[in-house]
Amino acid sequence: MNTPDTPRPVSRHPMVEAWVNFRRNWAALFGLVVLSLIVLAAILGPVLYPTDPFDMVWAPFSPPGAQGFLLGTDYLGRDLMAMMLNGARVSLMIGGAAALVSIVIGITIGAVAGFFGGLVEEVLMRFTEFFQVLPTLLFSMVIVALFGASLPMITLAIGVVSWTAVARITRAEFLRLKELEFVLASRAVGSTKFRLIFRVILPNAAPPIIVQSALMVGSAILFEAGLSFLGLTDPNVVSWGQIIGSNRLYILDASYTVTLPGLAIFITVLSISLIGDGLNDALNPKIRQR
Amino acid sequence: MALLQNLLIRSFYAAVLLLAVLILNFSLMHLAPGDVADTIAQSAGGADPEMLAQIRAEYGLDQPFLVQLGRYIGGVLQFDLGYSYFYNRPVTDLILERLPATLLLVFTAQIFALVLGVFLGAMSAQKPQGWLSHLVTFISLFGYSAPVFWTGILLLIAFSLNLHWFPVAGMRDVTVEGGFWVQALDIARHLVLPMITLASIFIALYSRLARATMMEVLQSDFVRTAHAKGLPMRHVVYRHALSNAMSPVVTLAGLQFSAVISGAVLVEAVFSWPGLGTLAFQSIIARDTPTILGILFFSALVVIVGNLLTDQVLRMMDPRIRGRSA
Numbered sequence: 001m002n003t004p005d006t007p008r009p010v011s012r013h014p015m016v017e018a019w020v021n022f023r024r025n026w027a028a029l030f031g032l033v034v035l036s037l038i039v040l041a042a043i044l045g046p047v048l049y050p051t052d053p054f055d056m057v058w059a060p061f062s063p064p065g066a067q068g069f070l071l072g073t074d075y076l077g078r079d080l081m082a083m084m085l086n087g088a089r090v091s092l093m094i095g096g097a098a099a100l101v102s103i104v105i106g107i108t109i110g111a112v113a114g115f116f117g118g119l120v121e122e123v124l125m126r127f128t129e130f131f132q133v134l135p136t137l138l139f140s141m142v143i144v145a146l147f148g149a150s151l152p153m154i155t156l157a158i159g160v161v162s163w164t165a166v167a168r169i170t171r172a173e174f175l176r177l178k179e180l181e182f183v184l185a186s187r188a189v190g191s192t193k194f195r196l197i198f199r200v201i202l203p204n205a206a207p208p209i210i211v212q213s214a215l216m217v218g219s220a221i222l223f224e225a226g227l228s229f230l231g232l233t234d235p236n237v238v239s240w241g242q243i244i245g246s247n248r249l250y251i252l253d254a255s256y257t258v259t260l261p262g263l264a265i266f267i268t269v270l271s272i273s274l275i276g277d278g279l280n281d282a283l284n285p286k287i288r289q290r
Numbered sequence: 291m292a293l294l295q296n297l298l299i300r301s302f303y304a305a306v307l308l309l310a311v312l313i314l315n316f317s318l319m320h321l322a323p324g325d326v327a328d329t330i331a332q333s334a335g336g337a338d339p340e341m342l343a344q345i346r347a348e349y350g351l352d353q354p355f356l357v358q359l360g361r362y363i364g365g366v367l368q369f370d371l372g373y374s375y376f377y378n379r380p381v382t383d384l385i386l387e388r389l390p391a392t393l394l395l396v397f398t399a400q401i402f403a404l405v406l407g408v409f410l411g412a413m414s415a416q417k418p419q420g421w422l423s424h425l426v427t428f429i430s431l432f433g434y435s436a437p438v439f440w441t442g443i444l445l446l447i448a449f450s451l452n453l454h455w456f457p458v459a460g461m462r463d464v465t466v467e468g469g470f471w472v473q474a475l476d477i478a479r480h481l482v483l484p485m486i487t488l489a490s491i492f493i494a495l496y497s498r499l500a501r502a503t504m505m506e507v508l509q510s511d512f513v514r515t516a517h518a519k520g521l522p523m524r525h526v527v528y529r530h531a532l533s534n535a536m537s538p539v540v541t542l543a544g545l546q547f548s549a550v551i552s553g554a555v556l557v558e559a560v561f562s563w564p565g566l567g568t569l570a571f572q573s574i575i576a577r578d579t580p581t582i583l584g585i586l587f588f589s590a591l592v593v594i595v596g597n598l599l600t601d602q603v604l605r606m607m608d609p610r611i612r613g614r615s616a
Contacts, residue, residue, distance in 0.1 A: 130310050132545070133597075135589045137552030138570060142582050145574040146322035218435065225437045226556050230571055241437070248443060248560070255447055262440030270435035 021282035028278020031271035038268050042092050045085030053083040053238045064256055074247050074257045083238050084264060090239040091265070094155050095221030101159025102220070103213050106166025111197050111205075113167070114174025125171070128164050136161040137226055144232045151234050158223045162216065169212050173205035207283035211276055218272035225265050240265050300601060304594045309363070311590045315583045316362045320355065322579065371587065372580035376573065381584040384569065389588065391461055392565030394477075395557070396550050396592070399485045403492035404543055410493070411500025411539075412532055415508060426497045433494025438553050442487040442560035449483060456483050459562035484561045488553050492546055496539055503535040510534075537608040544600025547593045 012020075022028055055078065064072040064080075072080050113124035140157035147153050177183060178201060186200045225241030227233060233242050240261040247257035328342075346352045353361075365372070371381040414423035450458045457463065457480050466476045507513060508531055516526045555567035562568065566585050573581035 130307060133307055133548060133590050133593050134311065134314075134586065135548040135551040135555075135593065137555050138586055138589055141555070141570060141574055142318065142586055145577070145582060146318055146579065222435075222437050226439065226552075229437070229439050229556065230559060230574075232574065241439075244437075244440065244443070251443065251447055252451065258440070258443050259447075262437060262443070265440065266432075266436045269437075270431060273431060273434050 018279075018282045022278050025278040025281055027274045028281075031274030031278065034267060034271040035275065038088060038264075038271070039092065041085060042088035045088065046082075049082060049085055051079045051082035053078060053086045055079070055082075063254070072254065072256060074243070074250075074254065080243075080257060080260065083243050084240070084261060087238045087240045087243055087261065088264070090151070090237050091221055091224060091241070091268070094151065094158070094224045094239070095217055097155045098158035098162070098220040098224065099213065099216040101155060102163035102216055103166055103209075105159065106163035107170050107202070107209065109163070110167035110170025110172075111174055111202060114171040115178060115193070115197050115201070117175075121171070124167075128167050131161065132164050134161070137223070140223070140227065141230070141232055144227065149232055149234055151237065154224065154227060154233065158220055158227070162219065162223065166209065166212055166216065169208050170205060173208060174201055177201050177204055211280045211283065214272060214276035214279055218269040218276070221265065221269055221272070296605070297598070297602065300598055304598060307594055308587075308591065311587055312363055312366055313359065315587055316359050319579055319583055320358075366587070371584035374573070374578050374581045376576040376578035376581070381580050384581060385566065385584055385588050388564060388566050388569045391563060392551075392554055392558070392567065393592070394481065395484055395488060395563060395565060396547075396554050398481060399488035399554075400492065400543060400546070400550055402485055403489035403496055404539070406489070407493045407496025408500045408532070408536065408539055410497040411502075412504050412527065412535070414497075415501045415504030416527065418505065423501070426501055430494035430498045433491050436490070437556075438487060438491055439556040439560050441490050442484070442557055445483050445487055446560065456480070461564050480561075480563075484557050484563050487560070488550065488557045491553055492543070492550065495542065495546070499542055500535060500539050503538050504531060507531045507535045533607075537604055540600060540604055540607065544597055544604070547596035547600075548589075551589050551592060 058073050058079075074080055074083065109124050109128065113121040113128075139161045140154075143157040143160070144154055147157075182204075183196065183200055186196060191200060224233075224239065225244075228239045228241035229245040229248075231242075231245055233239060243261040244258050247254070251258050343352070351358070362372075369382050371385070373379075374381050374384060377384055410422070410426050410429070414420065414426045417423060446458065449455045461480050462473070462476050463480075466472060508527075513526060513531055516530045521530075551567075554565065555570060557563065558565050558567035559571055566589065570582060570585045573585070
């Protein structure tokens with residue numbers, strides 16, 4: 001019962017409230033701005049700066065600034081600026097897509113395990129444990145080596161090996177939530193299992209999964225960089241890791257061809273981690289009360 | 291007694307996991323386009339279909355899937371992981387030759403990261419707003435975000451190429467002659483940079499967790515009691531609080547073994563460290579499937595043994611876990 005003289009707290013949509021909290025965190029905002037700039041550069045860069053990243057444009061090892069090449073040229077005389085801009089597309093795209101694959105697998109396995117419990121849970125969690133035992137990078141190297149280094153295969157190879165953390169978090173949330181009253185109520189009015197899992201419980205389990213997903217994008221970008229550093233990448237595209245891998249024998253002649261792409265990866269992943277930390281603080285009710 | 295029983299149960303799980311890895315290995319080999327017969331034919335300079343069929347019959351490749359799987363597992367039980375047609379040597383020999391280098395790198399990096407991470411975390415937990423605490427935040431952000439091979443190359447440029455403090459690549463210098471200690475010192479000099487590079491990822495993780503648990507433990511009643519008894523600050527922090535804050539960090543470290551091996555592959559590539567990672571890299575370039583799968587099996591073995599060891603260490607360290615069964 002509401003008496004008119006006690007003011008009701010203004011109720012806002014939880015996402016609005018999360019944004020209000022997120023906005024207070026300057027580090028997270030900084031990460032968001034930097035990441036937006038990088039994404040913008042990846043989308044517009046190759047259009048505004050149409051030099052072919054595979055073309056030999058000038059003498060090899062020209063330092064940054066020489067002859068109007070802002071970032072210089074690499075060991076084959078290719079324009080590093082063009083390589084970086086085109087590389088941004090591949091690195092971000094594969095990072096995002098691979099993270100999406102692992103999030104979908106992880107949520108499905110974690111949700112089913114947590115919701116059904118019993119033997120289903122036992123089997124699925126043993127399956128998860130099995131994947132945790134295999135060193136992820138080696139496993140995906142094997143997949144790429146056996147089935148070919150096309151971009152979709154690389155995306156799949158990264159996604160298939162890195163879903164275990166998402167599955168564990170999702171399962172833990174489902175175990176916590178599934179006996180709560182709102183779920184029982186929904187069950188009592190006859191909701192289907194599918195509806196219970198995806199419409200009733202999952203939205204309430206979202207905060208920790210969202211935070212983990214943000215971090216997954218960062219680690220997928222690092223993962224792709226590692227694979228392409230080792231040369232396990234589509235030879236017809238440029239990515240940041242691949243620039244470092246192909247130039248690493250020439251660090252004495254042109255260290256910038258290695259340090260600059262690495263810096264790009266570092267800044268991208270750093271801004272994603274800052275956003276992840278901000279999301280964690282914004283979505284975590286315990287911290288919010290402080 | 292409980293310790294031993296637990297070890298037995300754990301070992302049984304470990305064996306089941308390894309069997310699963312073997313089945314996965316074999317299925318991957320089976321699914322991948324091309325087989326051993328193709329590889330042999332290729333190295334012989336091509337073969338007609340008849341000869342291919344002959345090779346397949348000779349190696350049992352025409353048998354049903356399950357029969358072949360049984361043979362593969364039987365072979366592994368006798369330490370036979372197949373034959374590398376690229377190196378012309380048994381895979382087991384190749385791996386055992388490279389394993390010590392990887393184990394040395396992986397374990398020293400883990401221990402270094404644990405010691406430094408816990409130390410940094412414990413120090414900074416006492417002053418959450420102090421400069422050390424900010425340093426821990428900075429280190430953990432760097433460790434999370436920097437690609438490990440890039441960190442390695444930066445250290446290489448700074449300390450090997452410019453300052454000449456450490457050798458550039460490899461594990462030992464062939465020109466160094468001398469007794470055991472001279473050789474050990476030579477290996478240690480080569481080990482420093484790869485170890486620090488690999489540890490950089492995990493120092494981040496451990497110091498963060500150590501700081502969080504230490505801050506929690508320092509607020510607990512028994513620490514207040516220890517203070518009230520008049521024990522010196524250092525004694526309270528490093529004897530009472532730290533031994534209680536250690537077990538979550540060790541648990542986390544145990545879960546990281548597979549990540550450490552993944553990192554080691556990249557670090558080995560940067561520093562030409564002659565371990566399993568370098569072998570994996572070379573055999574992937576050479577499309578040497580038996581060797582690649584053998585390495586995957588062995589690295590899973592290292593992870594499982596690492597997990598078992600961590601579990602035992604935890605049980606010895608923390609009486610609260612000892613009673614619990616697996």
